[in-house]
Amino acid sequence: MNGRGLDHDGTIAREGSLERVPAAFVPVVDAARARIAAAFGPDRLHSAYLYGSVPRGTAVPGVSDLDLLLALHEEPTGTDRAAAEAIEAALGRAFPQIDGAGILLFGTRTLLSDLERHDLGFFVACLCTPLLGTDLAGRLPRYRPTSLLARETNGDLALALPRWRARAAAASADGERRVLCRGVARRLVRSGFTLVMPRWGGWTSDLGESAALFGRYYPQRAEQMRTAAAAGRSPSAVPEALGMLIDDLGPWLAAAYTAAHGEKAPRPQP
Structure with missing residues (x-):
């Protein structure tokens, strides 16, 4: 990756990785992974991602929040949202190093749609770090700063x-x-x-x-x-x-x- 956030071919590089998660936040990420897997399961959850300062390696304990995106096999329901809110609350209570947690929910059809190709699709492919499941980035294009x-x-x-x-x-x-x-x-x-x-x-x-x-x-x-x-x-x-x-x-x-x-x-x- 060059100094402008691009890969060698001029496309935008994915900006985060699990290797960049600061040590103070590793237990939070591990707990989030376990809670998401238990609450949603493979029948409901296609994949889960981190985004924001934690996977970029710039998070500050006690100041930064934990941001997650869940891609579901189907469009999210009220039950899904309630489960996500319960995870947010549990993580916020258990880990003082985060200033709360936030979970976005989308169906894979929405994330991969033509309408979202250069918005949510770009977000997943370039700004999100895979945490669980099969990475949707493989089904999305490479993006340029256009x-x-x-x-x-x-x-x-x-x-x-x-x-x-x-x-x-x-x-x-x-x-x-x-x-x-x-x-x-x-x-x-x-x-x-x-x-x-x-x-x-x-x-x-x-x-x-x-x-x-x-x-x-x-x-x-x-x-x-x-x-x-x-x-x-x-x-x-x-x-x-x-x-x-x-x-x-x-x-x-x-x-x-x-x-x-x-x-x-x-x-x-x-």
Whole structure:
């Protein structure tokens, strides 16, 4: 892999591996593997994956969370979601080195669909690390840092803005605002990076590097993006911090994104 996150053929390299899991998180990963296998079983579970800072080797004990994706043979049911929530809660209680656990559930048909080829498919193939089962990456293409990938990963940013504003208006506690600030900031930094990704010609998931690369191309917004990257790591409960993200940087970024890459293909409404 070169310094821009690419393999020798110019495709985006898979960014994590089980070998990179920090020692403090190995017991958490082992427990997650065992609990998932016991709760879902081979008839229900096709494969399971880690993603985020733990398989990238950058997780910080007591700060980082454990992120997992489960690919099911069929589309997830309410029973599946309840089982996933029970695992999340059990891992959070048992391991103080994680700031909670989160499990995404999808059917393999969705993950391998043409509609998700350059969004969830890319996510599994490049940003997820196999934990259980047969890796779906073998049934997905190799990806390059193209405008198509930019459009399909983050070309729906404008749709998120009204939801964020509604959540910000309804938030009554500092904890709620911090959770929202963290999620909004991370989404904006990742969108800022993928906005410039085709021009830069590589891939990174590091928030600081993403903000710095964005700033090369949009210096007038560089300071705001650096602030967003900091908030993605240490979120603020101050309403003004959320306001800058949701009412200033966010709308500008959504418009610039649509102008550069177009809008993401519409998804069916749940």
